[in-house]
Amino acid sequence: MVSAAPVRLADYSPWPFALPAIHLAVDIRPGDVLVTSRLDLEPRGGAEALQLRGVDLEICSIKLNGDDVAGDDYSYRDQLLTIHSPPSKPFVLETCCRIDPYNNSSLEGLYVSGGLLSTQCEAEGFRRITFHPDRPDVLSRWTVRIEASRASCPVLLSNGNAISEEELTDGRHAVTWKDPFPKPSYLFALVAGELREIRDLYTTASGRAVTLRLHVEEGDEPYSTHAMESLKRSMAWDEQVYQLEYDLDEYNIVAVRHFNMGAMENKSLNIFNSKLVLADAETATDAELERIESVIAHEYFHNWSGNRITCRDWFQLSLKEGLTVFRDQSFTADLHSAAVKRIEDVAMLRNTQFREDAGPTAHPVKPAEYQAIDNFYTTTIYEKGAELIRMLHTLLGQERFMRGMATYVSRFDGTAATTEDFVQSIVDGAAQDGQPLGFDSERFKRWYHQAGTPELTVQRQWDAVKGELTLELRQSTPPTPGQTEKQPLVLPIAVALVGEKGRIGEEQLLVMDGDQASLTLQGDPGSAAPALSLLRRFSAPVNVQLEQSLQESLQLLAHDDDPFSRWDAGQRLARQVLLARASGEPDATVEAALIQALRQRLNAFDGGGGQDLAVLLALPGTAELEALQNPVDPPALYAARREWIAELGRQLADPLNQLLDVCRGEWPQAWPAGQGGRSLTGLAWSWLAAAGDAEARNQALEAVSGPSMTLARAALRALQPMEVDERDLALDRFYQRWQDKPVILDAWFALEASAPRTDGLQRVQALLEHPRFDPLAPNSLRAVLGGFTANVPVFHAIDGSGYRFMADQIAAVDRRNPITASRMAKVFSRWSSYGVDRQSAMRQAIDQLAAGELSSNTAEVVAMLRT
Known part of the structure; x- marks a missing residue:
């Protein structure tokens, strides 16, 4: 190497x-x-x-x-x-x-x-x-x-x-x-x-006519309407919110099958992975329709945040990507549910970026050096970069932040800028009203240069006589590769108190920019200590160390008016349940309390707002759980999740079946309507099927042949983990129906590769040799090999066979597509967190990779893994 x-x-x-x-x-x-x-x-x-x-x-x-x-x-x-x-x-x-x-x-x-x-x-x-x-x-x-x-x-x-x-x-x-x-x-x-062309027209706010053209392969024309409508919504939103108007006479989008990225914002000629363009309700899930709308918007928004103002050098990559992710997140939040969008973004951040921050490939939002820049198209650059923009918005408020954005655009239009240019523009624009900024902008810039996820430790003391809760806060950031000494960062911390009837008093924003800070919140004198709603809306991307009782978490879950904090309380309880089960010591008290809280939520649901309930019921991601387990035991976590899902299905069978009755009326509704009901249906099928409910399995099997891709894929996910006849029938029906549509068939490849079978490794090898598998298409590679690495019992086999197989595949992909290979190599990034046997086996696989002839892209990642 x-x-x-x-x-x-x-x-x-x-x-x-x-x-x-x-x-x-x-x-x-x-x-x-x-x-x-x-x-x-x-x-x-x-x-x-x-x-x-x-x-x-x-x-x-x-x-x-x-x-x-x-x-x-x-x-x-x-x-x-x-x-x-x-x-x-x-x-x-x-x-x-x-x-x-x-x-x-x-x-x-x-x-x-x-x-x-x-x-x-x-x-x-x-x-x-x-x-x-x-x-x-x-x-x-x-x-x-x-x-x-x-x-x-x-x-x-x-x-x-x-x-x-x-x-x-x-x-x-x-x-x-x-x-x-x-x-x-x-x-x-x-x-x-x-190519076949689909043409439309958009009239800008100033009255200019722009020709919109979407180019697809023959036969794909019927699947282009959603992308075209998404583009027009994006153009209108950018005019309304940012006063930024499109600047040319035409705008072209092309869909191609072989593409390393999701899409590319080339000026006026966006090239997209076809998976992120071609869609309708029969061929794409609700989540995919929203994802397509978001990515269409993201690439369009780059016209100003990336194209008209570009990066001085690649170290400034987050200048365009972090800002544009923030913009597309805001777009989706405005058009759909802001609460659900924020929760989804935080879940993604915790399960991907926090994991990256805690491993050997950790790097700052603005790295000091690189060997292959393609390796830095990461969740740190994109999603953490977006959180930095969001913190500026939180610190300044909408009006002052938008003044800063206007300053940035007017100052740097037509040039290549830096992150320092951006922050200074935001600060200068915000300060035009003469008010104090409210934070140290130079300290804020440390976020760009310092890797790792800060840890916020909170201790508290309740004075019942005065009704005051005093908080003592400390921040620290763990060492990361190449950075051992860390400085305090600017943390906007939104807090409130929650009693048995809801929030007490007003929310407060503490701006913490040193190692320590304190804050006193006013509650009700003479009462019991209220629950602490901390980091509301996830106001800063940090890990929190705070002792919270079962009763406090239940109180927040029931009464907090901040949807994120309410969801976070439920996630905290679910993490306790799953980690205890994975350790072999289930906590019956927490399990009973959580099941009762979920039962109350299910019984209270009578339709509408289903997305809020669906995200509230969703289980924590595997990466979150692994971060809390030492040493990490993936099979034990996998088994704990499967056992708990089955237990939920048994304990909540009646309200889940009632839920299915309520949701059935939403199944045929056109997106974005009905997606809450469809999400809850998939969750109910998954829990009930795991509990052995034959009727739920049959309903899921029938949905695979139905008109809704959302329900079909939800049904497949519900059946896929189990060795039952319905699973094999469902997978076969899906394949027979969609075998001539590569974009859709990739979902089948992923499901097959991740199915926990005793001959899983042999089946994955057969998938790589399948006549419908395209080894040159990154989508296909990610479907099979990504599905395989999600197949916990097979990938994490104690004999190391899964690790060695993956190393072989990465080396083979690297010879023809280094970008895709280097990203796949990061699957080994947590090797040092596993138990001794798996740690040794995964390290051997990494060394196996290192011994070969690798591209500079993959060699850089492997070198980071070995340090």
């Missing part, structure tokens, strides 16, 4: 040239593609040589100001083209290169996906297309001419507006695109091939 030299933030310096304009000519031919680029370059002084990046490029010609560059005047080695003595005045460099997208399995640069030529240039893919500095702080205005056979490539797309179309000889044609807004190379996009 050979690691690349690290790139360091401290070494940043501006590129010594300006590149105001680029003219690109792309000549698509059956066996290769010729790319001619004309770069208008302006020396900024002091550069002895011009260096451009280029990977797997065959040079056809190099011209400087129209003259051929002699062989002695340039060199091309180690993916670097060097012009040794460039002019000291503005000049034009023209290169012509031959590339082979038809055999490019990396899914970076220009490649073929199902016969369609497509690009992925973020983060460093453009260097696989032509020579360029390929860094985000070099912004240019682009003109792109694409030429191809009309028969094979009737659709030719790039960024900006189409300014001309040409009919050429020999059945060829060309389209020229011009993007009037400066952008870096990572936002370049090109799509060429045979």
